Amino acid sequence: MQEKLKEVYDPQKFRKDGHDLIDLLADYLEGSKRKENEEVLDFQTPDKMYQKWKQEKHQSLKGMDFYKAMIDDCTNVHHRQCIGHQISPPAPTSALASLVSAFMNNGMGVYEMGSSPTAIERLVVEVFANAIGYDMRAGGFLTSGGTLANLTALLTARNLYKEKNIWEEGSRNRKLALMVSDQAHYCVDRAARIMGLGKEGVIHIKTNEQYQAKVESLEEAYVKATKEGFEIFAIVGSAGTTSTGSYDPIEQMGSFAKEKNIWFHVDGAHGGAVVFSEKYKLLAKGIAMADSVIIDCHKMLMAPAILTTLVYKDGNKAYQTFSQDAKYLLQQHEAEQWYDIALRSFECTKEMMSIKVYSIINEHGVGAFNDFVTRLYDLGKVFYELIEGRENFRLATKPQANILCFQYYKEGMENSAISKMNEEIRKQILLEGQFYIVKTQLHGQTYLRTTIMNPFTTKNEFESLLNKIEKIGSQMT
Numbered sequence: 001m002q003e004k005l006k007e008v009y010d011p012q013k014f015r016k017d018g019h020d021l022i023d024l025l026a027d028y029l030e031g032s033k034r035k036e037n038e039e040v041l042d043f044q045t046p047d048k049m050y051q052k053w054k055q056e057k058h059q060s061l062k063g064m065d066f067y068k069a070m071i072d073d074c075t076n077v078h079h080r081q082c083i084g085h086q087i088s089p090p091a092p093t094s095a096l097a098s099l100v101s102a103f104m105n106n107g108m109g110v111y112e113m114g115s116s117p118t119a120i121e122r123l124v125v126e127v128f129a130n131a132i133g134y135d136m137r138a139g140g141f142l143t144s145g146g147t148l149a150n151l152t153a154l155l156t157a158r159n160l161y162k163e164k165n166i167w168e169e170g171s172r173n174r175k176l177a178l179m180v181s182d183q184a185h186y187c188v189d190r191a192a193r194i195m196g197l198g199k200e201g202v203i204h205i206k207t208n209e210q211y212q213a214k215v216e217s218l219e220e221a222y223v224k225a226t227k228e229g230f231e232i233f234a235i236v237g238s239a240g241t242t243s244t245g246s247y248d249p250i251e252q253m254g255s256f257a258k259e260k261n262i263w264f265h266v267d268g269a270h271g272g273a274v275v276f277s278e279k280y281k282l283l284a285k286g287i288a289m290a291d292s293v294i295i296d297c298h299k300m301l302m303a304p305a306i307l308t309t310l311v312y313k314d315g316n317k318a319y320q321t322f323s324q325d326a327k328y329l330l331q332q333h334e335a336e337q338w339y340d341i342a343l344r345s346f347e348c349t350k351e352m353m354s355i356k357v358y359s360i361i362n363e364h365g366v367g368a369f370n371d372f373v374t375r376l377y378d379l380g381k382v383f384y385e386l387i388e389g390r391e392n393f394r395l396a397t398k399p400q401a402n403i404l405c406f407q408y409y410k411e412g413m414e415n416s417a418i419s420k421m422n423e424e425i426r427k428q429i430l431l432e433g434q435f436y437i438v439k440t441q442l443h444g445q446t447y448l449r450t451t452i453m454n455p456f457t458t459k460n461e462f463e464s465l466l467n468k469i470e471k472i473g474s475q476m477t
């Protein structure tokens with residue numbers, strides 16, 4: 001046996017490094033090792049970052065020195081002033097479960113390679129199905145992110161559409177299409193193109209001033225597309241949208257889908273987690289009418305990225321996504337082979353995802369999800385009121401969730417100049433590094449975009465962010 005390999009698998013080294021690493025991360029969580037006014041990020045250009053890490057000085061860093069330096073160059077998602085993308089500080093217990101998943105490395109595709117995490121995965125899906133309001137027939141699995149989960153659900157929808165032969169024969173010259181609002185996440189459009197529907201296979205539903213799908217536009221879009229020869233096999237509702245956190249009228253979309261006898265899919269990557277919030281669950285009223293729902297656990301449910309739950313109202317339908325012989329599978333296996341998860345998922349090998357969610361439920365209770373979602377949505381309201389109360393600030397729309405888009409403006413300024421000014425403000429904030437916020441385009445205009453993901457963020461941080469924006473903006477001409 002080569003000496004090198006003994007070193008690689010040395011249990012004593014693992015024990016020591018592991019303890020040191022947990023200490024490092026716990027200090028980080030505690031904030032005890034942080035510098036005064038520590039920045040959320042120390043922005044360096046991609047090329048500079050590459051050059052830095054290429055240097056001998058950096059390459060010679062080992063063990064804890066390596067991790068410390070690497071962490072220093074990361075965006076600090078635990079920082080209360082990190083209010084940018086839809087990623088939360090993960091529950092530490094879930095990060096530990098990640099380590100166990102990486103270490104035990106069971107591949108999950110077939111039952112023998114992941115027996116306990118497979119059983120746990122089924123339990124986790126039951127928790128979600130229950131929160132959504134589905135009955136006993138529901139079933140599903142965990143998969144790698146919202147993008148893949150949406151694609152998987154839409155593939156199921158297509159394969160179950162009418163003659164069920166598209167998986168075998170291709171769509172031939174049929175003009176298949178799906179309906180979704182113009183505010184949907186770009187991955188729905190991508191899914192459509194991956195399925196070969198092309199650009200025109202995405203029929204857009206118009207949105208109102210709150211960026212929600214317009215109920216009146218449903219019939220209108222359907223009739224128009226059908227006249228043009230499209231066969232619409234699915235409608236997708238966003239709960240809520242990525243840009244503004246707006247909830248589509250899920251209940252009405254559900255009734256519409258039922259009337260037309262088409263698949264109803266809910267993209268709840270971000271806001272589907274409201275099903276766990278007593279206070280906010282009505283935002284997604286009617287979600288149990290959906291044939292399939294996805295919810296990202298790495299966004300609003302405190303799990304580390306990436307991890308998404310895909311639940312079907314009728315769990316058996318999931319077996320038809322990739323089924324060469326749908327009828328055989330349905331009769332012979334129905335729910336029997338639930339334990340060979342790769343039959344239904346894109347992944348063949350996958351992480352032991354279930355324990356990352358289960359660890360939170362097991363350690364803290366499902367109530368922790370309620371607290372997390374409720375707290376963050378409450379903070380959205382707090383921030384909304386602050387912005388409303390300030391001069392020279394205007395919101396894209398009243399927020400329903402924890403995502404807020406707004407602009408700093410000056411009286412008499414053209415919209416294009418306001419957009420440009422907000423681009424500059426965002427750039428300067430990024431360079432200063434005390435806050436992390438992002439930007440988005442709405443109706444062709446640039447807005448500052450913030451997603452409140454840290455439950456420890458308070459009104460004070462919002463105040464200082466607005467002060468900073470005001471200060472930067474007021475100096476611009």
Ligand SMILES: *Cc1c(COP(=O)(O)O)cnc(C)c1O
Pocket residue numbers: 086144145146147148185187238239240241242267268269270296306308
């Ligand atoms: C984030 C998001 C997605 C994409 O999910 P990933 O997990 O990043 O792949 C899809 N839809 C909506 C509404 C989202 O917010």
